Amino acid sequence: MKIITAAAAGICFGVRDALVTLAEVGQPERVAIYGELVHNEVVLHQLQARGFQQLAEAERADLPAASHVVITAHGISQQRRQQLLAAGKTLIDTTCPLVTRVHLAAQRLTQSGAFVVVIGRPDHVEVEGIVGDLMSYAVVPTRDAVGTYPATRIGILCQTTFPTDEAAAIRREIAARNPQAEIRWVDTICQPTKDRQQALAELLNQVEAVVVVGGRHSHNTRRLAETCRRRGLAAFHVQEAEELERNWFQGFGAVGLTAGTSTLPETLAAVRARLETIAVELSG
Ligand code: SF4
Missing domain, CATH: 3.40.50.11270 (Rossmann fold)
Known part of the structure; x- marks a missing residue:
């Protein structure tokens, strides 16, 4: 393997x-x-x-x-x-300075008279911080949650760890439901998140299953696993190397490895080492 x-x-x-x-x-x-x-x-x-x-x-x-x-x-x-x-x-x-950048963008949009729509999870602490100083705003986690907003200007921002393709689909929905409004999009998805999403997209072309390492409650880690599953690949979300089981990997020729933005290098290295051991065991 x-x-x-x-x-x-x-x-x-x-x-x-x-x-x-x-x-x-x-x-x-x-x-x-x-x-x-x-x-x-x-x-x-x-x-x-x-x-x-x-x-x-x-x-x-x-x-x-x-x-x-x-x-x-x-x-x-x-x-x-x-x-x-x-x-x-x-x-x-x-x-993080990239979160501060979102706060500043939200303030600038408000000052310019725009109604602020944040693409993200309403219960995520980052989003709570972004909207905490705004008088009126909407938070939309999915396309279905998009509404019609009584505004001539709409400013759209995004939680830093949101998947780029889903954000693009939500933006299109906002535009479709609000044809009266001038829309301004400020891309606040952070570069490390984009890099990890892009690297995963490349990985998915080369493997049959993916191990995703990160916290159970980590939004960006869970999104990485969902991306794999949407592509029809098996995704194993683990927090530590000890959780990996050999029988999960029976029959796979190539397995990918990725991790969320809060996963320590030593945790990732330990998972890789355990996978290498399993590969040897399965070939024996
Ligand atoms: S994922 Fe990391 S780099 Fe991106 S905004 Fe959060 S803390 Fe900053």
């Missing part, structure tokens, strides 16, 4: 930089992470072991008790930031 790793896979610079910042924190026990730093349980366990307090995403409405608060790479609204500062919290800000 041949194993081919996607040309772009795994951790992005935004997550890597956030982890570097947290590695430098001297007294983790007085620091609360405001939501999941990444949607990856391997990383979350490591942070817990170091002593960081971690707020579940559903608990973010409450003010953390800790004196220092980490803003995750997904970002937060200015309103929320001000609430934390007003409560005397010292912020350790790991917001």
Whole structure:
């Protein structure tokens, strides 16, 4: 069995930089992470072991008790930031610059008089941060969710980790349902996400099944697995090497390997090593 790793896979610079910042924190026990730093349980366990307090995403409405608060790479609204500062919290800000770019684009579109439509999941923390400072907006996760908006100008943005082809289909639907409006599209899908989607598209032409490594709750990881399944290929979504089972790969000549943007290089390497062992076992 041949194993081919996607040309772009795994951790992005935004997550890597956030982890570097947290590695430098001297007294983790007085620091609360405001939501999941990444949607990856391997990383979350490591942070817990170091002593960081971690707020579940559903608990973010409450003010953390800790004196220092980490803003995750997904970002937060200015309103929320001000609430934390007003409560005397010292912020350790790991917001990815590509998320900040989406916030700024949303503000610019609003100031230009456009009604903002965000393509993304309404319950995703990044999207909550983007729309948190807007007075009126719509969030659309699917084509079916697109509405008719009473606006002469519509500005469309996208969650950074959204699949490009689905975003394009939703944009077309917005235009079709709102012919009265002048539409402006700001492409805010981040380059690391595009690179991983493109690399997966190339990989799918060469393999019969794909192992996708990443957190169970990671939006971009789940989307990678869905892309494989939509193409009719078997997709095995795992968080760690230990989850791989030999019998999954019986009969496959070539298996691809990719990973979401919050997957650590060592996790990806361990999965690849386990796949190589399985390949040897199956050939024996
Ligand atoms: S996925 Fe993109 S936007 Fe999100 S942290 Fe990584 S580089 Fe930044």
